Amino acid sequence: MRRLSPVLICLSIALAACSKSPTSPTPPPQAACSYSVSTSTFNLSGGGATATFSINTTSGCAWTVTSNSSFVTVTSGTSGTGQGTVSFSVPENPGDTRVGTLTVGGQSVVINQAPNDPLFGNWGGTVSKGAGCPASLPSSVDWTGTFRRTSGATTELVISIPTVGVINQTIPITFSGNSIQFFVPIDTLYTFNATLASDRRSLTGTFSGGSCSGTWTGTRR
Numbered sequence: 001m002r003r004l005s006p007v008l009i010c011l012s013i014a015l016a017a018c019s020k021s022p023t024s025p026t027p028p029p030q031a032a033c034s035y036s037v038s039t040s041t042f043n044l045s046g047g048g049a050t051a052t053f054s055i056n057t058t059s060g061c062a063w064t065v066t067s068n069s070s071f072v073t074v075t076s077g078t079s080g081t082g083q084g085t086v087s088f089s090v091p092e093n094p095g096d097t098r099v100g101t102l103t104v105g106g107q108s109v110v111i112n113q114a115p116n117d118p119l120f121g122n123w124g125g126t127v128s129k130g131a132g133c134p135a136s137l138p139s140s141v142d143w144t145g146t147f148r149r150t151s152g153a154t155t156e157l158v159i160s161i162p163t164v165g166v167i168n169q170t171i172p173i174t175f176s177g178n179s180i181q182f183f184v185p186i187d188t189l190y191t192f193n194a195t196l197a198s199d200r201r202s203l204t205g206t207f208s209g210g211s212c213s214g215t216w217t218g219t220r221r
Helices: 006-019
Strands: 041-044 049-056 062-067 073-076 079-081 084-090 098-104 107-113 121-129 140-149 155-161 166-172 174-176 179-185 189-196 202-209 212-220
Touching: 041 049, 049 107, 062 073, 062 084, 084 098, 084 107, 140 212, 155 179, 166 179, 189 212
Parallel strands: 041 107
Antiparallel strands: 049 084, 062 079, 062 098, 073 084, 098 107, 121 140, 121 212, 140 155, 155 166, 174 179, 179 189, 189 202, 202 212
16 A cells, blocks of 8 residues: 655645634623613602703613603603713692602612692591581581692692582682682582691681581591
8 A cells, every 4th residue: 555655644734724714713792781870769849840860881781761650751861872861850740749750771760749739639528517407418428539730720629528429529729828718519509618727738617508507627648
């Protein structure tokens, strides 16, 4: 058998090595994006407010802000990449304490807004009959309701007195300082007057309609 010369053997080895494709280096795994916010809770005035917070993340990491509440509006910084700043606003709160949230990069920002007026919100109390009222009426009945301001800046009370058939009636209210007045139709038109306490969280008053009159009280819940 013919033997290959050492030169041919070396040449064959070199050609075999050259025919192999070079191996590309494997890139290092890219770190997952992580996010944090500078402030996770805001306690804002009921009269309306604006606020700002920062988003902290690494360069190249994208984010988008989502408002989960109709009363919270993102005014700038709705999206971005890397570090960023978000500004938002809330209008006057014409009702009870409310809570909204913004979400960004899996982080939640909680917005607590107080009522603009301690009057606004849920109430309850008692209506007690006095002189001239029908014997068929109970001596006292419970009432519940919500004082609120409409978008047209009208203050109203949504009131329920189930015992006498008043269910979620919306009643406009007239104010004079801490005095309030409104009218409720039951078997006749009743006039309710009351004086709010200095903290606007309780009231005492009188009512009258036809020959019937009495007193009523209420407290903020």
